Amino acid sequence: MSAPAMTEADAAIPSLKAFLAAQEKKSLLRFLTCGSVDDGKSTLIGRLLYDSKLLFDDHLAALKRDSKQHGTTGGDIDFALLVDGLEAEREQGITIDVAYRFFATDKRKFIVADTPGHEQYTRNMATGASNSELAVVLVDARKGVLTQTRRHTYIASLLGIRHVVMVVNKMDLAGFSQEVFDRISTEFSEFASHLGFQSRVAIPISARFGDNVITRSDNTPWYHGPTLLGFLETVDVETSLADTPLRLPVQWVNRPNLDFRGYAGTIVGGRVRPGDRVAVAKSGRTTTVERLVTMDGDLEEATAGDAVTMTLRDEIDISRGDVLCAADSRPDVSDQFAAHLLWMAEEELLPGRQYILKLSTSTVPAQVTALKHKVDVNTLEQLAAKTLHLNEIGMVNVSLAQPLAFDSYRENRDMGGFVLIDRFTNATVGAGMIEFGLRRATNVHWQALDVNKDARAALKHQKPVVLWFTGLSGSGKSTIANLVERTLHAEGRHTYMLDGDNVRHGLNRDLGFTDADRVENIRRVAETARLFVDAGLIVLVSFISPFRSERRMARELMGEGEFIEVFVDTPLEVCVARDPKGLYAKARAGAIRNFTGIDSPYEPPENAELVVRTEDADPARNATAILSYLKANGYIV
Amino acid sequence: MKQGISHLRRLEAESMYVMREVASSFANPVMLYSIGKDSSVMLHLALKAFYPSKPPFPLMHVDTTWKFRDMIAFRDETAARLGLKLLVHVNEDGVKRGINPFDSGSALHTQVMKTESLKQALDKYGFDAAFGGARRDEEKSRAKERIFSFRSATHAWDPKNQRPELWRAYNTRINKGESIRVFPLSNWTELDVWQYIMAENIPIVPLYFAKKRPIVERDGTLIMVDDDRMKLKNGEKVEERLVRFRTLGCYPLTGAIESEADTIEAIVAEMFTARTSERQGRLIDSDEKASMEKKKKEGYF
Incomplete structure (x- = not known):
């Protein structure tokens, strides 16, 4: 009874082929064990391996040796040591990272992910859950349902696990009491019933002594349900992905020669045959499937899970990251979506910061634009939050640098699950599950978020910026600014020039030349420049702007890197000698009051991005220097 | 999956997915070919993943000079038969020092002729991703390893701080000098490997x-x-x-x-x-x- 694989194998050797054929037909169940620390997850897996006679003699010998050295069971075999494979784990008697173990019975093959119970290693639990179909949640009979029990159960449901087995472990330490078991199952049910599981069962066990793990226990006559293994062998977890719409994310374009162009990828939904109409999700182009090429010959049909190379009837532009889909049932295509996000890094989530998002075979820059709420894992309450810390879960809006094809995570894990990666450390910092796409029509915030400065600038293929020309009257500011604008315009850039002529005559005609009016003059010009920057323009401001504090005020109105101070550094004598408008002469004669350089001070910039000298260079060379600066710093490409 | 694909086909497809991700995401990948049954399966999967193209990376064997003669013959015959590029690396410094498993002891021999030699070879060619045929069912610390396993610029593995690896969204991003070891057979068992060799008639x-x-x-x-x-x-x-x-x-x-x-x-x-x-x-x-x-x-x- 306890050695199904062995007994069957012995009998089957004479008809090995038939036996192997039967092996081939076995279904595979991937499950994880989770729950709080010390609830006995590793011990349970060790017990399953031991009782199903899947331990080799040398492993067993090592286990007995290790148990004496590190064991927590007083010299008896400590099954946890079978799975806690890292030195640090065995020394500390805890599980740090997920371990994968493999076993089989005559009914099924199993891959079990043993996940850590400590809160700080929750991300490793999520790793194990992301590829599992069922969760075994352990609860210590003496401790009952803990925060970590709830957290893991919630994360399991969030990651799309639809079947949960709650085992009340260490029943031997609770006198195999039915009352204890009932109380814990009721408490668990109250929490888990809101989480959308398709099946939920509770089983009283003792992993250490084997009660109800593989064999039914005499210690629990009041329990009439299945044993744990009995349940795992028979539970139906099928989700027929093959019956969902076709999704083939392209991984690699296969071009061995000019006559062959195939699209290699794994079908993550649906089925496909040659002759089917398919569409490229992002471009919307449609074509017909020509062949499904494999090394073993062409396929007549491929279904979800198959890794294929597909050729198409028409030559259309397709590359890695494109999704080939059923022409009549396409995924969402958007650059915005709402998602649940599990934060997995010590450094907190920064809304607005740019991360790298990887979804299926696509990698794009992305930012969290709104954190709508975080979830209290104990009560499932939604709490207001400004950030997510390690292991916290929130509901967020994500904005992408370019649109992607996706489905909701509920419909398709591969098409709706994504990770966020830190741009500098390359660490995987977040795991997200898409709830739904956001569109203009369905989301009020969308417009505000989407058609923003970046969007407008992107359309113009430039980075918006203010070129703030400061310098004495007659220093050559306007001449140079004009040349710069003319060149930019000729290159197809979108610009606007603000100078005394078009501002003093309209917007600022109520202002004079007192110090107070000069400040207000600059304030209005700066605010106007800011609006133009928001519109995505390259703005050229040509104003004497003699005071440092006002120039600083203007600088601070703009975003980082959006203000370039250009000091047109022409000595007063030269300006006076040029005197293009005869203003210095009038000022000297007393006809103009408060004239900068004569009876009003000019405070030269201390940290201007650019300083141009006009005495021994002609304005065209000054303009070229400024344009080079713009190119070198990525304002224009 | 009920009406879906069999256990071995599912494993096969998963491994092919992993290999294609590597081919698409890294500039200079290599397949560590150790000539054993797992390498034979891994190579067979690579032929399938990129068919009708050849695998877009070379094979590399880190030769300790103490392999069975049959292995070396099989290695050279395999590379020639498939028309694949095979790199063979020997730690010449170790050879000069006379390191050998009989006199130096297995620990030193392995350290110098395998571990050091492998690092030399990876540095020499500047590989940013290296496939290995290790399986999680082999050994306890292997059971803990990711499919895409990050290595620092000094080739070190930090088991306590591995990148979370969800779904198939493998994080392939590295900085200069760092690399990823990739284990496409992670979820295969020894029995799976033998069954597959039998089903696919793979030379060993x-x-x-x-x-x-x-x-x-x-x-x-x-x-x-x-x-x-x-x-x-x-x-x-x-x-x-x-x-x-x-x-x-x-x-x-x-x-x-x-x-x-x-x-x-x-x-x-x-x-x-x-x-x-x-x-x-x-x-x-x-x-x-x-x-x-x-x-x-x-x-x-």
Whole structure:
């Protein structure tokens, strides 16, 4: 009874082929064990391996040796040591990272992910859950349902696990009491019933002594349900992905020669045959499937899970990251979506910061634009939050640098699950599950978020910026600014020039030349420049702007890197000698009051991005220097 | 999956997915080819993943100069038959120092001729991703490893701080000098490997099949005398015994098992009655406690 694989194998050797054929037909169940620390997850897996006679003699010998050295069971075999494979784990008697173990019975093959119970290693639990179909949640009979029990159960449901087995472990330490078991199952049910599981069962066990793990226990006559293994062998977890719409994310374009162009990828939904109409999700182009090429010959049909190379009837532009889909049932295509996000890094989530998002075979820059709420894992309450810390879960809006094809995570894990990666450390910092796409029509915030400065600038293929020309009257500011604008315009850039002529005559005609009016003059010009920057323009401001504090005020109105101070550094004598408008002469004669350089001070910039000298260079060379600066710093490409 | 694909086809497809991700995401990948059954399966999967193209990366064998002669013959024949580029790297410094498994001990030999040699080779060619045929069912610390396993610029593995690896959204991003070890067979078991070799008719080194071979019993392990570099100790004698190997490595460090299994079918049948793990025949694993983890932290595959 306890050695199904062995007994069957012995009998089957004479008809090995038939036996192997039967092996081939076995279904595979991937499950994880989770729950709080010390609830006995590793011990349970060790017990399953031991009782199903899947331990080799040398492993067993090592286990007995290790148990004496590190064991927590007083010299008896400590099954946890079978799975806690890292030195640090065995020394500390805890599980740090997920371990994968493999076993089989005559009914099924199993891959079990043993996940850590400590809160700080929750991300490793999520790793194990992301590829599992069922969760075994352990609860210590003496401790009952803990925060970590709830957290893991919630994360399991969030990651799309639809079947949960709650085992009340260490029943031997609770006198195999039915009352204890009932109380814990009721408490668990109250929490888990809101989480959308398709099946939920509770089983009283003792992993250490084997009660109800593989064999039914005499210690629990009041329990009439299945044993744990009995349940795992028979539970139906099928989700027929093959019956969902076709999704083939392209991984690699296969071009061995000019006559062959195939699209290699794994079908993550649906089925496909040659002759089917398919569409490229992002471009919307449609074509017909020509062949499904494999090394073993062409396929007549491929279904979800198959890794294929597909050729198409028409030559259309397709590359890695494109999704080939059923022409009549396409995924969402958007650059915005709402998602649940599990934060997995010590450094907190920064809304607005740019991360790298990887979804299926696509990698794009992305930012969290709104954190709508975080979830209290104990009560499932939604709490207001400004950030997510390690292991916290929130509901967020994500904005992408370019649109992607996706489905909701509920419909398709591969098409709706994504990770966020830190741009500098390359660490995987977040795991997200898409709830739904956001569109203009369905989301009020969308417009505000989407058609923003970046969007407008992107359309113009430039980075918006203010070129703030400061310098004495007659220093050559306007001449140079004009040349710069003319060149930019000729290159197809979108610009606007603000100078005394078009501002003093309209917007600022109520202002004079007192110090107070000069400040207000600059304030209005700066605010106007800011609006133009928001519109995505390259703005050229040509104003004497003699005071440092006002120039600083203007600088601070703009975003980082959006203000370039250009000091047109022409000595007063030269300006006076040029005197293009005869203003210095009038000022000297007393006809103009408060004239900068004569009876009003000019405070030269201390940290201007650019300083141009006009005495021994002609304005065209000054303009070229400024344009080079713009190119070198990525304002224009 | 109920009406879906079989267990082996599912594993096959998963491995092909992993290989295609590597081909698309890295500038300079390589496949570590160790000539054993797992490497044979891995190579077969690569041929499938990129068909009708050839795999877009070379094979590399880190040769300790102590491999079975049959392995080297099989390696060269395989590369020639498939028309693949094969790089062979030997730690010449180790050879000059006279490092060998008999006199230097298995630990030093492995450290110098395998681990150090591998690091030399990866640095020499600047590979940013390297496939290995390791499986999670082989050993406890392997069971903990990611499919895409990050290595620092000094090739070190930090088991306590691995990148979370959700779904198939593998994080392939690295900075200059860093690399990723990729294990496409992570979720295969030893039995899966043999079943697949049988189902797909994959060529493997003849040493896996039972045959009369010259054997010396040393410290309870059956060592095959593959060449005259093996010196007999007092009282030892060479006997012809019917043996085969479950795993292949350096011949002085690889124990044979007595077996009559001379076909794949018989090997698979034998697997079902086996009471020891395949790594038991590897002398290098039992050198010290947690020795695999230690070696891996230092850069061993």
